Amino acid sequence: MKKLVLAISLLSFAASTAFADTILDRQEYMKERGKLVKQMGQMAKGETDFDAAAVLTALKGLEANAEKFDAEAMFPEGSLEGDTTASPKIWEDFSGFKAAEEKYLDAVKGAVAAPPGDLDALKATMGTIGGECGACHKAYRIKKS
Amino acid sequence: MAWLKKLAGTAAVVVAGCAVAGWVLSAPVKLDRDTLAQLGPGDAAKGERIFNAGGCTSCHAKPGAKDDERLQLGGGLELKTAFGTFVAPNISQDENDGIGAWSIADFANAMLKGVGPSGENLYPAFPYPSYARMKPSDVADLYVFMQTLPAVSGKAPPHKLGFPFNIRRGVGLWKRLYLSDKPVIEFAAGTPDVVLAGRYLVEGPGHCGECHTPRDAGGGSRKGEWLAGAVAAEGEGIIPNITTGPGGIEDWSAADIASYLETGFTPDFDTVGGAMVDVQENMARLTPDDRAAIAAYLKAIPPHPNGYPARK
Numbered sequence: 001m002k003k004l005v006l007a008i009s010l011l012s013f014a015a016s017t018a019f020a021d022t023i024l025d026r027q028e029y030m031k032e033r034g035k036l037v038k039q040m041g042q043m044a045k046g047e048t049d050f051d052a053a054a055v056l057t058a059l060k061g062l063e064a065n066a067e068k069f070d071a072e073a074m075f076p077e078g079s080l081e082g083d084t085t086a087s088p089k090i091w092e093d094f095s096g097f098k099a100a101e102e103k104y105l106d107a108v109k110g111a112v113a114a115p116p117g118d119l120d121a122l123k124a125t126m127g128t129i130g131g132e133c134g135a136c137h138k139a140y141r142i143k144k145s
Numbered sequence: 146m147a148w149l150k151k152l153a154g155t156a157a158v159v160v161a162g163c164a165v166a167g168w169v170l171s172a173p174v175k176l177d178r179d180t181l182a183q184l185g186p187g188d189a190a191k192g193e194r195i196f197n198a199g200g201c202t203s204c205h206a207k208p209g210a211k212d213d214e215r216l217q218l219g220g221g222l223e224l225k226t227a228f229g230t231f232v233a234p235n236i237s238q239d240e241n242d243g244i245g246a247w248s249i250a251d252f253a254n255a256m257l258k259g260v261g262p263s264g265e266n267l268y269p270a271f272p273y274p275s276y277a278r279m280k281p282s283d284v285a286d287l288y289v290f291m292q293t294l295p296a297v298s299g300k301a302p303p304h305k306l307g308f309p310f311n312i313r314r315g316v317g318l319w320k321r322l323y324l325s326d327k328p329v330i331e332f333a334a335g336t337p338d339v340v341l342a343g344r345y346l347v348e349g350p351g352h353c354g355e356c357h358t359p360r361d362a363g364g365g366s367r368k369g370e371w372l373a374g375a376v377a378a379e380g381e382g383i384i385p386n387i388t389t390g391p392g393g394i395e396d397w398s399a400a401d402i403a404s405y406l407e408t409g410f411t412p413d414f415d416t417v418g419g420a421m422v423d424v425q426e427n428m429a430r431l432t433p434d435d436r437a438a439i440a441a442y443l444k445a446i447p448p449h450p451n452g453y454p455a456r457k
Contacts, residue, residue, distance in 0.1 A: 038414040045404060083456075085418075087381070126408065130416055134409050134425070137418030142382030144456065 019079035026074045027084075029065070036061045037129070044123050055122060056115045062129070063112050066105045071098045087142045097140050104132040171317030173260040180257070181250055183281040192290025195283050197430040198350040199276075201291075203423040204233040216294050218243070220301035224270055224379040228364070229306030231270035237297035245296055252288045253281060259320060266316035268304065269323075274366070275352035277326045283350065323365035329354065330371065330446050343442025346435060347372075356384045356420070359452035372443070373452030382419070383453045390448035402440035403433070 039058045042048045071094070080086045090097045107129050116122040202210070205218040219242075220235040237243035244252065251262040259266060259273040267273065276284075309315055329348050332340060347353045358366040359375040374386030374393070386393035394402070401412045406428040409417040417425045428436060 034414045037410070041410055041414045044408075085382075126410075130409050133416040134418065134422045137416055138420075138422035141418040142377075142380070143385055143419060144382050 018081075019076065019084075020082055022074065022076060022079050023082055023084045023086075029068070029074065032065050033062060033133075036065065037126075037133075040122060040126060043119070044126050050119045050122065052115065052117060056112070059108065059112045059115060059125075062108045063105075066101075066108050069101055069105070071101065085141050085144055087140050090140045093139075097136075100132070100136040100139065104129070104136060107132045167318070168314075170321055171266075171314045173264050173266050173317055174258060174320070175254050175260050175264075176250070176258055180281055181253065184249055184253055184285040185282050187249070187282075187285035187287075187289030189286070189290040189293055191283075192286035192288070194431065194435070195279075195287040195350050196290055197427045198346055198435070199287070199352065200424050200427040201236070202427065203420070205236050217297045218291075218294060219297035219299055226270070226379050228310045229304065231268060231304050231306075232301050234301045235297060235299065236291070238292060238294060239296040239298050242298050242300045243296060244291075249285060249288050253284050256284050256287075257281070257326070259316070259324065266313045266320070268306075268313075268316060269319065269364070270304075272352040272355045274324055275349060275355055277324055278328060278345070278349040280345075280349075319363065319365070322363060329366075329368050332445070336445070337441070339438050339441045340445045341442075342435075343438035343440070343445075346439050347442050351439070353387070357387050367452070370449050370452045372446060373449035376453045380420070386449065386451045386453075387443055388446060388448045389444065390450050392451040393448065394443070395448070399437065399440040399444050402443055403436040406431075406436045406439065407433075 036058045040055055043050050043055065075086065075090055075097070077091055080088055080091070111125045111129060116125045201218065202215045204222050204224070205220050206215045207217065207219050208222050210217065218235065218237040220233040222233040224231040224233070235243040238245040240246045247255075247262055254260045255262075255267060255271075256273060256276045257279065258277070259269065259271070261267050304311075328344055330344060332344070354366055354372060356378065357372045357374060358368070359370050359373060360378065361367050372387045373390065375384050377384055389395040397405075397412055405411055405417070406425060408429070409422070409425045411417075428439075
């Protein structure tokens with residue numbers, strides 16, 4: 001009986017840690033997006049001066065980041081245990097999840113192709129890209145304690 | 146055996162008395178004449194602001210509606226809760242399937258008293274415990290604005306609730322415990338108007354407390370942990386603490402809060418997620434002054450630690 005309890009505890013421990021690295025990796029990956037968006041966001045908020053070249057660099061950074069996205073590798077089945085805000089909906093609707101990421105990539109590519117030339121255009125670009133961030137977070141992320 | 150008869154007789158009287166008291170106490174209570182008189186004619190332009198502050202579209206537009214579709218309030222969104230599944234009704238101007246045939250008094254009784262046009266108690270999944278704090282004139286403005294929106298045919302399916310929650314009369318007792326038109330947070334004299342304006346938006350039409358405040362065993366808001374965050378009443382996960390207590394938004398400035406409501410970006414440039422996406426999109430339609438007022442209020446309320454249990 002003790003062995004059984006031990007085995008069950010070990011199994012549940014394994015379930016919660018098996019994807020710990022995967023979860024940390026994808027969080028780092030998402031934080032990279034945050035840092036790049038922040039560079040533009042601080043300009044949009046007026047905290048830093050508008051700098052068209054720096055905006056384009058940040059947008060290209062977002063594009064390079066977005067192209068590295070690999071849904072199957074980053075969100076393997078079962079990687080919703082542990083310290084993650086991934087929603088089970090990701091795996092219930094994996095194609096929808098991937099489509100949301102595609103839409104985000106398209107928005108970033110569109111911005112790189114036609115980068116904003118002034119502050120108002122930057123705000124519009126932030127709105128378009130941020131809208132895709134929010135669309136995916138609305139459906140596929142849940143806050144946990 | 147006379148004593149037994151006497152006991153049975155007493156018990157019967159007590160039971161009957163309780164039944165009568167319960168029936169009386171659970172009766173729907175409508176607005177009084179004075180409040181109805183304060184409604185006034187209503188102003189559609191002002192009503193649009195209330196409509197956005199209330200975020201009516203979040204639940205009453207068809208799920209996934211975009212752009213103009215969001216003004217088609219056919220309902221149908223399911224809220225899966227511990228009490229059962231509530232289905233947002235059609236509140237479009239359709240006379241049969243929506244609220245097109247409702248008088249302004251019908252509308253005000255629903256918004257401020259949680260009473261439907263047939264005199265039935267409405268379930269507080271419709272957040273009238275917050276709307277009860279609204280000014281009657283704002284309710285009238287909203288009524289007139291909603292008359293400008295399209296009629297959508299088709300009734301939403303009924304709620305799916307188990308016993309005893311399927312007994313509407315019980316909601317009358319619930320209201321005796323939890324329904325109040327008084328503000329939640331009392332501020333000292335001399336509190337800036339911007340904070341009071343924010344209180345009205347947050348505690349009234351914005352109904353932020355319905356999700357962000359934990360509930361007690363009876364399903365009412367724990368006002369001592371106002372906006373401290375809560376286990377999601379609907380769906381999974383938690384709703385964040387938006388007080389300045391530990392785990393909350395202490396490190397957000399008022400400008401950060403207003404900016405988040407406008408753009409959806411947090412101070413770290415993470416973005417809004419979950420059910421808050423629709424809320425934020427509606428808040429983005431308010432004026433900068435209204436968003437600043439909400440922010441000022443959130444910075445002024447008592448701080449609390451998280452109103453949900455820590456992760457095990």
